[in-house]
Amino acid sequence: GAGRDIGGDGIGPDVVAQAVRVLTALDLGLDFAEAPVGGHAYRVAGHPLPPETLALAARADAILFGAVGDPDCDGLERQLRPEQAILGLRRELGLFANLRPARLFPGLADASALRPEVAGAIDLMIVRELTGDVYFGTPRGRRTTADGLREGFDTMRYDEAEIARIARLGFETARGRRGRLCSVDKANVLETSQLWRDVVTEIAAEYSDVALTHMYVDNAAMQLVRAPGQFDTIVTGNLFGDILSDQASMCVGSIGLLPSASLDAAGKGLYEPIHGSAPDIAGQDRANPLATILSAAMMLRHSLGLADAAARIEAAVAAVLASGARTADLGGTIGTAAMGDRVIAALA
Amino acid sequence: GAGRDIGGDGIGPDVVAQAVRVLTALDLGLDFAEAPVGGHAYRVAGHPLPPETLALAARADAILFGAVGDPDCDGLERQLRPEQAILGLRRELGLFANLRPARLFPGLADASALRPEVAGAIDLMIVRELTGDVYFGTPRGRRTTADGLREGFDTMRYDEAEIARIARLGFETARGRRGRLCSVDKANVLETSQLWRDVVTEIAAEYSDVALTHMYVDNAAMQLVRAPGQFDTIVTGNLFGDILSDQASMCVGSIGLLPSASLDAAGKGLYEPIHGSAPDIAGQDRANPLATILSAAMMLRHSLGLADAAARIEAAVAAVLASGARTADLGGTIGTAAMGDRVIAALA
């Protein structure tokens, strides 16, 4: 279906509608159900992640997610803001592993801010921990200092089980790729990072076929611009992963192209484009739906055991881009729905 | 002077020696004193920041710093590692404001990973808070969870006075440039960032001539690659500033070119290249001394009231680069000392 309840805020409904069309065109016998989320859910149900939405997500085999974020909600207390919906889904469903691939599509070298030879060398996977770190650590909040000043504080923390779990997924991922894992931290300053580095190093003993390196996050941000081709698989914490994956996405042209998977320990997942809700272009048929369509492909592969159908979608997207079709984010004029049409046509 | 005690670890002594030569050539009547710091200080004095070094730095009008960091010290407990020297100097001397300019030198467009038209548009200043945030917040450390697991934790925190102080410097800096200030935070997730955003917004009332915007750090990391020309002055916290400034440096060619100033409330400062100790090329006459030479120029301007001499150094560096002279980091073959020679020759 394609009611107003799917996809969350801003361009979320626009792009999810196209992904649902593509999935439907493949005739896979999928059962769709939809539920409000984000600022939209706050308006219709009083909470960004209503209990019914969470229950439906918990029952589903996989979740296709659009975007949340709405400037009209900026004045709300934190617990009611749209972002809490995605943070809540990640936490409540135990989606600890976020996979964010970045690779240049053929024919898109001119869309990157990087020199073509630099952008063309990018083929990396960021494995980001998603349910820990300073995102969820407690205590956190506001208080007044002894001097009567307002103070804001958060707790960065990881325990060894959380680190080991994501590290193993990082090593497994690297093993299925080019066999190199780079763990990113700030161990020269942070205690949390020092434990991270220690545990990743311990887990490495189980993966003697994978070459492990460590890099400080400031250096990683620099190397991702200087020579991104050096990276195969990157494993890192929630905050550093947030920053580095957005940065990497831009190196390959447009954030409008990049999908992601957020997985639990059993392989159930939530699938969403990396981009945000872009409220300025919502409902205008201007958003690029390809990141969400590619997220749907990841869903078929990782959660629904439909790798062939996933590959068909990915091949269709590559063909459409190779044909020169471009949405506005890539300097073109093709609309959201027309891009969906092209992908469906290319499936055949 | 140019004994082994200056410049800290790795290439620190190599590059500081050249900066001292340039300053000496200008005949400004400066008094130099030197002291061990970093891993070198740990070896000769048992601590990365010996009391005598801290006392000398406290007495000095300004501090020229090379680099600290030494893989041989990785096994030491945190308090004895080289990085503690620079963190200790920042904290003990109250150097709360780190200025990191990034601009492409004429003739260096080909050295950037970015397309020439993208790199050429960069002219920004990052104002990074340097004595707070998760770098220094307490409590921090290791403990064992109720389940018997190792846990690492750090405290991210800012109070309103710390934020207001760096925000004012951000606004002042923007006022002296193109009048635009972008404050970078992660207010959609972090309590610390929410206070940051609130206080920066309050301080904006004092600077109605400066246009203030806010940006999430993940988006900023992306925009710094996509369209860095959009930024004038960026103000941000210690951790995000660490990441973004390294990233920005690479957009303009080489981290070997970028100086920094770390200032206290009275304008006293520590001046250092942004790059690290690069132990793999230490003592081989291969490091680029220009970032340190440009840091010395910032020192003359910001702490010693010698703006004319600072401008002379900067013009000399620009002329040397325009002449095509390149150290190894920029694909050239000129050595560290020969680069110092060229700058001194160009001063004339």
Ligand SMILES: CC(C)[C@H](C(=O)O)[C@@H](O)C(=O)O
């Ligand atoms: C919307 C926000 C809470 C989220 C995050 O910071 O994780 C987003 O930036 C992302 O990367 O999915």
Ligand SMILES: CC(C)[C@H](C(=O)O)[C@@H](O)C(=O)O
């Ligand atoms: C060496 C390290 C502690 C330092 C930092 O993180 O501040 C460095 O990366 C810098 O940016 O000056």
